[in-house]
Amino acid sequence: MAVVAKCEVTELVTPPKLAASWSSTTATNTQSKVIGGATRWVITFQNPAIRTAANRTLFIVLAQNGDFVSHSFTPPK
Template sequence: MKMRNMLVALTVLATVASPALAHPQHDEMPQRAERKPMAETAKDAVIRLVTQAKLPSSWSKAKAIQTEARMIGGTQRWVVTFDNPAIKSASKRKLYVVLTRSGDFVSAVQTAPK
């Protein structure tokens, strides 16, 4: 009789616990976060450089005029070009912000990266 009660108890326990051990539904799995556009990510980097006093404050109002993928040093990078009409010297009006494919900041230069 004791053995039978133990088997019944184990069966009930296994039946109750099985939904908790089941594989979660696909729609319950976490979704990937949407990535910001590269121009917006580059703008954040420009503003960070302005706050660090590495660029003049007028760059915080500059507009991104072009975003393109380029091969730089054998690696694919995103290059976002900004134009700042507040800069008097024509050769320094453009800023090229280089980002990795995933959007991490690499550099910001005023000559087109090769």
């Protein structure tokens, strides 16, 4: 799932939804979590190049089959 999430990060960098420095990051954590009643994969990326501390951690949420669900700088609940 980390490889799929990395592809999603790269796609978010291309239309600049994320800073270009995110394309060189790697996943630091992968976990399965129930979000809104559905089991999802949450893959965490860290980017120390980002100035704002609140935006240094990126969470990519994928469905169990690997489809992209969302991205956020706050942990999904």
